[in-house]
Amino acid sequence: MALEFLNPRMATLRVDAITLDADGVLHRGRTVLPGALDLLHGLNERAIPWQIVTNNSRQTAERAAEHYRSIGLPVRGDQVVTAADATAAYIVGVHAGARRPRVYPLGDADQRACLIAGGCQVTDDEDRAEYVAVGINRHLTYQRLFHACNAIRRGARFVVANLDATVPTETGAIPGAGALAAAIKVATGKDWYAIGKPAPEMMLQALRRMARAPAAALHVGDRLDSDVPAALRAGMATALVTTGEHGREEGLAASGDARPDIIAADLPTVNAWLFRP
Ligand SMILES: [Mg+2]
Structure with a gap:
């Protein structure tokens, strides 16, 4: 199954803000992953604010954004929160x-x-x-x-x-x-x-920057030990995409604050749900 709701509330949730992990979600190394460009364009078209949150402890947001642009992801410095x-x-x-x-x-x-x-x-x-x-x-x-x-x-x-x-x-x-x-x-x-994931601080800063409450905000990440608990502690819903660190079986087995609300095989699957009519 490409998209699984571990939390039934997700089937009807209309997401109004998104935070994104980058490595394992939008890209792997210097390769942009399928669906990443459609996701960013789709969010921009619908005026849904988004922020990339990265645990990088030394890069400024502008430098990180330059790196993302160098591999083909259209990201501005004010769309990145680094640790x-x-x-x-x-x-x-x-x-x-x-x-x-x-x-x-x-x-x-x-x-x-x-x-x-x-x-x-x-x-x-x-x-x-x-x-x-x-x-x-x-x-x-x-x-x-x-x-x-x-x-x-x-x-x-x-x-x-x-x-x-x-x-x-x-x-x-x-x-x-x-x-x-x-x-x-x-x-x-x-x-x-x-500050960094799995602590909620960066997600809270991203939400403040987007001027959105956590209730209808979603974080998309590839790690059960950092992405999921960070977002959950900030009060956000989480989608695990299995294109990076953790797979479907690990996602299904996760409990407590490591349990995602959605498991998706990849970003095109997330996009189909997110951008449904
Ligand atoms: Mg990652």
Whole structure:
């Protein structure tokens, strides 16, 4: 069966906003998946707002959009939420006061640029940091890890762009932001606030940006351990497409906050339901 409703409410739901995972949904590597262009065009034609939400901990939305355009997906920067941008937006949002929040970045130059662009002050002084922002950094030193732990022990808030254990690269899987956050958590005994999926923060930011409530919003993703729980915790419905990480059998077997509302074989199947008369 190409389209299965695990939640019967979905058969009649009229979706008024969509968030999309990219890898495994719209594209795989540099290949645009069947139905992706029809989906984006169909949403645009019907004026249904959409946002791509990606766990990328170092790219700005504009850079991510450039990448999507380079493989043939028509995406603007204001249609992307990255974990890096969402980290800055979260910190600025929770920081009460007129002054810009002072953030000690554990991530690389790109994360630093995202924080500054998002309205944070970046500091390398552990004593002045009010927040520590964790993202991947291939040049991370023990010294920086040590300073970040000191800042958190002193009371700085511990924010992590995503909890990804690893990040795939050309040369193999490198430790992800989640692995770095775990080291800090063990060293300090303090818990983090996570931005990326499976936390709901990015979905909530995307909904605010689209000015839509979660009730009639849908997230389309390929992972039961990140896409589905993130959307569910934000109050949104979820469709699992089985063109990426997880298959139909795994979707049917999922329970709790990993259980999708819809399982679809691919995007053309989603489109046929979404754009029904
Ligand atoms: Mg994916």
